Structure formats: C-alpha cells, structure tokens
Amino acid sequence: MNDAVNASPGGAGRSGFAGKIAVVTGAYGDIGAAVVEALAAHGATVYAADIRFTGASAPRSHGPGRIIPVALDVTDSAAVSSAFAHVAAASGPATLLVNAAGGPGRTRTPIDEVTDDAWHTVVRVNLDSAFHCAREAVRWMKKSTVGGCVVNISSGAGRTYSRTGVQAYAAAKAGVIGLTRQLAREVGPAGIRVNCVAPGLVDVTAIHDEITSLGADGLERHLSGVAMGRLGRAEDLVGPILFFLGTDSAYVTGQTISVDGGSTMLG
Numbered sequence: 167m168n169d170a171v172n173a174s175p176g177g178a179g180r181s182g183f184a185g186k187i188a189v190v191t192g193a194y195g196d197i198g199a200a201v202v203e204a205l206a207a208h209g210a211t212v213y214a215a216d217i218r219f220t221g222a223s224a225p226r227s228h229g230p231g232r233i234i235p236v237a238l239d240v241t242d243s244a245a246v247s248s249a250f251a252h253v254a255a256a257s258g259p260a261t262l263l264v265n266a267a268g269g270p271g272r273t274r275t276p277i278d279e280v281t282d283d284a285w286h287t288v289v290r291v292n293l294d295s296a297f298h299c300a301r302e303a304v305r306w307m308k309k310s311t312v313g314g315c316v317v318n319i320s321s322g323a324g325r326t327y328s329r330t331g332v333q334a335y336a337a338a339k340a341g342v343i344g345l346t347r348q349l350a351r352e353v354g355p356a357g358i359r360v361n362c363v364a365p366g367l368v369d370v371t372a373i374h375d376e377i378t379s380l381g382a383d384g385l386e387r388h389l390s391g392v393a394m395g396r397l398g399r400a401e402d403l404v405g406p407i408l409f410f411l412g413t414d415s416a417y418v419t420g421q422t423i424s425v426d427g428g429s430t431m432l433g
C-alpha cells in the first residue's frame with residue numbers, strides 16, 4: 167500500500183497541491199477552467215487539456231502554479247495515451263486527474279428518433295473519455311511514488327434522469343459513477359483514490375441557451391426542486407473537487423457527491 171499520497175505533506179499546503187502535476191480535461195469549459203485556476207493557485211502544475219484550444223478562452227494562472235495548455239480530443243485513446251506520456255516526460259507522471267470533458271448533446275429527442283451516431287457521440291465524450299484518461303493516468307500513477315487521485319464529473323442526470331431528455335447522457339453519466347466505484351475498488355491498494363462529483367444544473371456559457379429555453383416558468387419549476395433555490399455556478403464545483411483531490415479526503419474513495427444545491431438527497 168502506497169500511503170504517501172495520503173500523508174499530510176509538511177510545508178506543501180494543507181491539501182498538498184504545491185508541486186503536484188495535474189491533468190484537467192474539458193479545461194477550457196467553465197467548470198474545468200475554474201478547477202485549473204484553483205489548482206494553479208495552490209501551486210500545482212496543471213496540464214489544461216481541451217479539444218478547443220484558443221488563447222482567448224484559456225484559463226490563466228493567478229498563483230504560484232503553472233498552467234500548460236494541451237490540445238486533446240479525449241475520445242481519441244491514442245491521443246490520450248500520447249498526452250499522458252508527454253506530461254510524464256516533461257514534468258513527471260500526473261498524480262491528479264480531473265475528467266471534466268463532456269456535454270449533453272441534443273436535447274429532447276424521442277428515443278425512437280435517436281440515431282446510433284447521436285448516441286455514440288454522447289457516450290464517447292462523457293464515458294469513453296473518462297475511461298481513456300483514467301486508464302492512462304493510473305498507468306503513470308502506478309509508476310509514481312505517491313499514488314494519485316482521479317475525480318470524475320458525472321451529473322444529476324447520472325443519479326436520477328436527464329431533465330433535458332438526453333438518454334445517452336443519463337446513461338453515460340451513470341456509467342461514470344459505476345466506473346468510479348469499480349476503479350476505486352481496483353486501484354485503492356496502489357494508493358490511488360477515485361471519486362466523482364455530480365453537478366446539478368450549473369449556469370455555464372455552454373448551456374445558456376438550454377437554460378433560456380426553459381422559460382421563466384420552467385426555470386421557476388426547476389428551482390423549486392433545488393433546496394438552495396438557485397442555479398449552480400462553476401465555482402461551486404471547485405471546493406468539492408479539490409476536497410477529493412487533496413489530503414483532506416485521504417480515506418475517501420469510490421464516492422459520488424451531488425453538488426446541486428440540494429436537488430438530489432440520497433441516504
């Protein structure tokens with residue numbers, strides 16, 4: 167059992183991110199970027215991987231850590247493999263991984279009209295991607311002396327159902343929760359923890375139109391099911407994700423936490 171990742175490192179900050187090597191996918195998205203910036207603010211070197219790769223939307227380091235942009239399609243397993251090898255060669259193995267790449271696909275298509283292609287596109291970006299990245303990350307984490315932490319991003323859709331009616335998204339995000347549990351069980355003895363967050367509806371740029379399409383009544387109905395009475399913000403995800411990545415959760419693995427203002431309350 168490799169316990170180094172679970173020890174409180176003296177002088178490295180409470181959660182021990184200083185000097186750590188992290189890979190965050192979906193890093194140019196609102197949630198991914200918020201996590202990238204927080205990790206860099208705590209001193210990590212963060213490889214910010216996204217299929218979109220434009221300077222304008224790149225997350226910026228406001229702290230002692232570094233942010234290194236990486237153009238990566240997480241549905242391409244060979245490219246993912248090369249990216250992790252590149253990180254290891256340049257900085258050492260990544261010991262922190264956040265799988266934030268994803269997206270819901272086309273909403274409200276009746277099941278009898280969903281094409282194979284539409285289904286597979288959503289499953290590939292939300293579930294295959296997490297598998298590709300976790301597989302490569304674990305490969306390298308096993309070579310490191312400090313183990314590692316993986317955080318997957320599921321969704322309320324994976325715990326209950328897709329409120330926007332995307333069957334593949336609900337299935338893929340439920341799959342992400344299953345993958346989290348299974349990997350946690352497998353790689354725990356190697357000092358690698360795997361956890362998951364399940365956001366509710368988070369007001370990010372990418373889904374403004376979807377939120378607007380709810381209309382005032384629809385939004386009010388949605389918010390009546392949220393104990394906190396508001397939509398999520400990308401920053402709301404940062405604390406729970408950093409908790410799972412850091413030493414404060416040293417004895418926590420295989421868990422999924424809903425970050426949804428109290429929409430889903432599981433026993």
Ligand SMILES: NC(=O)c1ccc[n+]([C@@H]2O[C@H](COP(=O)([O-])OP(=O)(O)OC[C@H]3O[C@@H](n4cnc5c(N)ncnc54)[C@H](O)[C@@H]3O)[C@@H](O)[C@H]2O)c1
Nearest residue numbers: 192194195196197217239240267268269321365367368372
């Ligand atoms: N916003 C919400 O309401 C909400 C709710 C539940 C779960 N989530 C999940 O949170 C995660 C982050 O989403 P977000 O809300 O920040 O949305 P976002 O669209 O801003 O971020 C997603 C990012 O993933 C990237 N991406 C998409 N396909 C990719 C690929 N093949 N390779 C690499 N990168 C790719 C996109 O370019 C984008 O930057 C996603 O997994 C999403 O499913 C979001």
